[in-house]
Amino acid sequence: MFNSLSDRLTDTFRNLKRKGSLTESDVNATIRDIRLALLDADVALPVVKSFTGAVRERALGAEVSKSLNPGQQVVKIVNEELVSILGGQTRRLNLAKQPPTVIMLAGLQGSGKTTFAGKLGHWLREAGHTPILVAADLQRPNAVNQLQVVGERAGIPVFAPERGNVFGHDAAMDSGEGTKSFGDPVDVAVDGVENARTKGHDVVIIDTAGRLAVDVDLMRQAHDIRLETQADEVLFVIDAMIGQAAVETAKAFADGVGITGSVLTKLDGDARGGAALSVATVTGEPILFASTGEGYKDLETFHPDRMASRILDMGDVLTLIEQAEKAFDAAQQREMARKFMAEEDFTFDDFLEQMQAIKKMGSLKQMLGMMPGMQQMRAQLDSLDEREFDRVEAMVRSMTPFERTHPKQINGSRRARIARGSGVTPSDVNQLLERFGQAQKMMRQMRKGGGMPGMPGMPGGGAGKGKGKGKQQPQRKKSKSGNPAKRAAEEKAAAQRQEEGAQKALGNAFGAGAAQGDDMSDLQLPKGFEKFLGNDSK
Amino acid sequence: MENYWEYIIFASIFLLVLLSVVVGLTRSRLRSRREAEEAELEGEFGEATGTDLSPDGQRRSADLDSDGVTTTPGDGEAEVVAEPTSQIETPESARGRLARLRARLAGSNSAIGNALLALLSRGGLDEQAWEDVEDTLLQADLGVEATEELVASLRKRVQVDGSKDAAEVRQWLREDLLALVNPSMDRTIAASRVGDRPAVVMVVGVNGTGKTTTVGKLARVLVAEDKDVLLGAADTFRAAAADQLQTWGERVGVPTVRSDVDGADPASVAFDAVAAGIEYGADVVLLDTAGRLHNKVGLMDELSKIKRVVEKRSQIDEVLLVLDATTGQNGMRQAEVFAQAVNITGIVLTKLDGTAKGGIVVNVQRRLGVPVKLIGLGEGPDDLAPFDPEAFVDAIVG
Numbered sequence: 001m002f003n004s005l006s007d008r009l010t011d012t013f014r015n016l017k018r019k020g021s022l023t024e025s026d027v028n029a030t031i032r033d034i035r036l037a038l039l040d041a042d043v044a045l046p047v048v049k050s051f052t053g054a055v056r057e058r059a060l061g062a063e064v065s066k067s068l069n070p071g072q073q074v075v076k077i078v079n080e081e082l083v084s085i086l087g088g089q090t091r092r093l094n095l096a097k098q099p100p101t102v103i104m105l106a107g108l109q110g111s112g113k114t115t116f117a118g119k120l121g122h123w124l125r126e127a128g129h130t131p132i133l134v135a136a137d138l139q140r141p142n143a144v145n146q147l148q149v150v151g152e153r154a155g156i157p158v159f160a161p162e163r164g165n166v167f168g169h170d171a172a173m174d175s176g177e178g179t180k181s182f183g184d185p186v187d188v189a190v191d192g193v194e195n196a197r198t199k200g201h202d203v204v205i206i207d208t209a210g211r212l213a214v215d216v217d218l219m220r221q222a223h224d225i226r227l228e229t230q231a232d233e234v235l236f237v238i239d240a241m242i243g244q245a246a247v248e249t250a251k252a253f254a255d256g257v258g259i260t261g262s263v264l265t266k267l268d269g270d271a272r273g274g275a276a277l278s279v280a281t282v283t284g285e286p287i288l289f290a291s292t293g294e295g296y297k298d299l300e301t302f303h304p305d306r307m308a309s310r311i312l313d314m315g316d317v318l319t320l321i322e323q324a325e326k327a328f329d330a331a332q333q334r335e336m337a338r339k340f341m342a343e344e345d346f347t348f349d350d351f352l353e354q355m356q357a358i359k360k361m362g363s364l365k366q367m368l369g370m371m372p373g374m375q376q377m378r379a380q381l382d383s384l385d386e387r388e389f390d391r392v393e394a395m396v397r398s399m400t401p402f403e404r405t406h407p408k409q410i411n412g413s414r415r416a417r418i419a420r421g422s423g424v425t426p427s428d429v430n431q432l433l434e435r436f437g438q439a440q441k442m443m444r445q446m447r448k449g450g451g452m453p454g455m456p457g458m459p460g461g462g463a464g465k466g467k468g469k470g471k472q473q474p475q476r477k478k479s480k481s482g483n484p485a486k487r488a489a490e491e492k493a494a495a496q497r498q499e500e501g502a503q504k505a506l507g508n509a510f511g512a513g514a515a516q517g518d519d520m521s522d523l524q525l526p527k528g529f530e531k532f533l534g535n536d537s538k
Numbered sequence: 539m540e541n542y543w544e545y546i547i548f549a550s551i552f553l554l555v556l557l558s559v560v561v562g563l564t565r566s567r568l569r570s571r572r573e574a575e576e577a578e579l580e581g582e583f584g585e586a587t588g589t590d591l592s593p594d595g596q597r598r599s600a601d602l603d604s605d606g607v608t609t610t611p612g613d614g615e616a617e618v619v620a621e622p623t624s625q626i627e628t629p630e631s632a633r634g635r636l637a638r639l640r641a642r643l644a645g646s647n648s649a650i651g652n653a654l655l656a657l658l659s660r661g662g663l664d665e666q667a668w669e670d671v672e673d674t675l676l677q678a679d680l681g682v683e684a685t686e687e688l689v690a691s692l693r694k695r696v697q698v699d700g701s702k703d704a705a706e707v708r709q710w711l712r713e714d715l716l717a718l719v720n721p722s723m724d725r726t727i728a729a730s731r732v733g734d735r736p737a738v739v740m741v742v743g744v745n746g747t748g749k750t751t752t753v754g755k756l757a758r759v760l761v762a763e764d765k766d767v768l769l770g771a772a773d774t775f776r777a778a779a780a781d782q783l784q785t786w787g788e789r790v791g792v793p794t795v796r797s798d799v800d801g802a803d804p805a806s807v808a809f810d811a812v813a814a815g816i817e818y819g820a821d822v823v824l825l826d827t828a829g830r831l832h833n834k835v836g837l838m839d840e841l842s843k844i845k846r847v848v849e850k851r852s853q854i855d856e857v858l859l860v861l862d863a864t865t866g867q868n869g870m871r872q873a874e875v876f877a878q879a880v881n882i883t884g885i886v887l888t889k890l891d892g893t894a895k896g897g898i899v900v901n902v903q904r905r906l907g908v909p910v911k912l913i914g915l916g917e918g919p920d921d922l923a924p925f926d927p928e929a930f931v932d933a934i935v936g
Contacts (some may be wrong), residue, residue, distance in 0.1 A: 149778060268831060
């Protein structure tokens with residue numbers, strides 16, 4: 001059982017690469033791999049079918065058979081198709097010419113509408129608007145209450161004339177079927193818009209009750225709210241974890257309520273989020289936002305390209321960078337940068353710091369999984385125990401401050417003491433010190449220009465052929481230009497070089513070899529990286 | 539190969555050094571600006587909310603003591619809320635529910651059965667027909683692996699027996715599926731007093747699957763069976779979650795132990811609830827916990843801590859994972875991680891009344907051996923029912 005499309009395709013193409021050109025049966029095998037991978041990522045079946053159809057057509061076309069590396073070409077096609085369906089470019093919210101702009105939220109129960117309402121409110125206020133939330137969820141127990149708390153936390157006013165369901169039941173009819181409301185949400189929504197008009201709020205966000213696609217009455221009610229308030233945007237809020245039900249649900253909401261865009265929530269989970277593709281295809285409307293956490297600030301505009309890599313499980317360096325950024329505070333980052341520039345040696349103190357950071361970033365397996373090219377390692381990774389980390393940490397913690405900064409001074413008796421202190425054998429300590437020395441050496445070499453020898457003694461080490469090297473532009477490293485634009489460019493190049501080096505080192509280290517490495521870095525890294533840096537220089 | 543770990547650790551640390559260098563070089567300017575903004579915002583709302591949202595919006599930071607003894611019992615944080623409601627309802631007994639719910643379950647899912655029937659009755663089973671069988675199973679969120687296995691076994695059987703009879707083939711498929719769901723598993727909820735202490739049931743899951751609702755409905759089921767129930771509102775994070783639980787309890791005259799401050803330590807509340815349950819001689823203590831995504835290490839640690847702390851007072855007899863029936867393949871990951879953190883003993887499949895089939899539980903059961911114990915089928919307060927493997931399978935194959 002494979003884990004990801006990259007795994008599958010890598011495997012398929014390992015054979016194809018030798019051939020140089022694709023036959024129809026190769027394409028069929030590839031299409032099947034893509035199909036399974038998409039299904040594994042929870043893309044809905046009808047969507048998978050139409051999608052693979054489109055890919056097949058292009059894969060059989062001239063662009064593939066003429067290309068030098070057909071396998072890579074197919075991955076590229078899949079990626080491109082995904083991005084184009086997911087929206088190609090990010091759409092912005094349509095604001096009404098005549099305020100207030102009315103934004104209505106609709107979706108299944110538990111998809112995150114109320115939480116998203118608070119986030120959107122906060123986001124709009126940051127953008128200079130004066131939003132107000134309207135509590136039109138009168139069904140779910142204490143939903144009004146929740147919206148008020150959310151509003152308070154985010155500092156957004158809430159319009160809540162009705163208390164809604166405060167009796168603690170889900171709102172079934174007496175017959176036990178269907179759903180009833182406590183008060184009229186349509187009235188509340190209309191009053192909410194009117195209230196905003198008089199009070200001078202320029203955006204109204206209407207939080208509606210969660211409803212099932214099969215509940216005809218409730219769907220009509222949502223439609224009524226839309227008509228009566230003349231909503232400018234109807235956002236369909238959907239959980240990124242949803243499976244095959246995504247298609248029918250999205251269709252029901254698109255037909256029954258009429259939506260203008262979607263929002264993907266709980267993207268901070270590890271679901272691959274195939275629902276994004278399903279929803280975008282079925283509704284034909286773009287995905288506007290991605291909700292990535294529980295705080296009211298955790299809202300992002302949706303990035304189709306990142307989502308595509310996520311669905312394909314191709315690794316996501318940008319997310320990795322973001323997580324690293326969260327794990328280190330600014331002072332630590334500056335310190336690391338300074339050390340790097342000043343060519344100071346990497347010490348055990350740094351090592352500990354990094355380990356803490358890794359722990360904060362979550363599961364090591366997951367993190368390594370985000371690295372392009374690491375997918376091949378997954379089988380081995382899965383069988384490893386993360387607690388090994390603690391053993392290594394215990395060893396470092398058994399060192400004195402002097403030993404941590406001067407690893408070379410750790411002699412035999414010190415080693416014995418460290419082993420006793422951390423409950424391991426002296427040979428474990430020896431190994432740690434040996435690896436550490438190698439890591440230090442690697443750092444030094446990297447500073448000298450990115451040539452990456454790989455860790456000596458690694459299993460399968462040195463298998464890489466150094467293709468990455470050729471791509472580096474000759475560039476002086478430490479001279480900093482006075483011109484900010486130029487300096488930015490230099491930094492960018494340096495960063496790129498470092499990243500490439502790191503990747504290659506890892507590739508070497510894990511025996512993944514250059515084949516995988518160049519595959520991915522071609523596709524992903526430079527492009528993603530430019531964007532990341534580009535955002536900054538603004 | 540035995541030293542693989544060290545390579546990995548060094549490689550990842552190496553990677554992190556690089557990342558931090560890159561980030562440090564490029565983001566320091568941006569960072570200082572953002573910090574200023576955040577400080578401003580914190581000043582505005584930090585006090586008003588009374589919660590500990592850290593500057594980057596991460597909640598409930600991992601300030602957990604690893605040995606889990608930071609909680610002092612009876613620190614006055616939590617209080618038992620008495621039930622002031624005069625009209626206490628008597629909920630419907632669980633036994634009568636099944637027939638009604640079975641009808642509804644079968645009705646909502648019959649599309650698959652029909653499709654299967656239609657294609658099987660076409661006569662010849664060609665490649666296309668097999669693909670359609672596969673598709674119908676895939677659309678029930680059964681997952682690629684289980685589907686392929688099922689179809690392969692069915693194909694083999696059809697080849698050997700040479701049957702073209704649709705009803706018979708469907709019967710085989712039903713048998714295979716049923717074997718996957720394994721009706722022989724123990725699906726009872728441990729909800730009777732154990733010795734001289736109440737049974738403790740903890741409910742866990744990711745956000746928005748319906749944990750609080752499940753606890754409320756489960757309380758009603760247990761009240762209908764003449765049990766003394768006590769609720770513990772250990773969801774101290776989500777706005778108004780404790781209120782929601784309390785109102786569920788009030789309707790059937792069940793007291794709720796909750797904290798009167800927002801963002802209290804959930805382990806402390808859970809501990810107090812169990813302590814109160816022991817003191818009052820309750821039969822069952824139901825603990826509601828906050829929704830948490832399974833990949834947030836800090837939050838999963840918090841959950842383990844709740845369990846550890848409660849276990850200082852009493853064993854936890856049942857840990858129920860609430861899974862949303864719409865969840866796709868990610869449900870498997872959720873179950874795995876929750877099983878690791880708190881050793882789940884049962885699954886509650888909620889929102890099964892929609893278009894969702896909840897096929898992912900087949901995988902979960904198969905791989906983790908954790909049985910589905912309850913299903914939630916609707917918005918009604920008494921729409922929680924025991925899981926019935928036969929009805930579930932019938933709903934998929936029609």
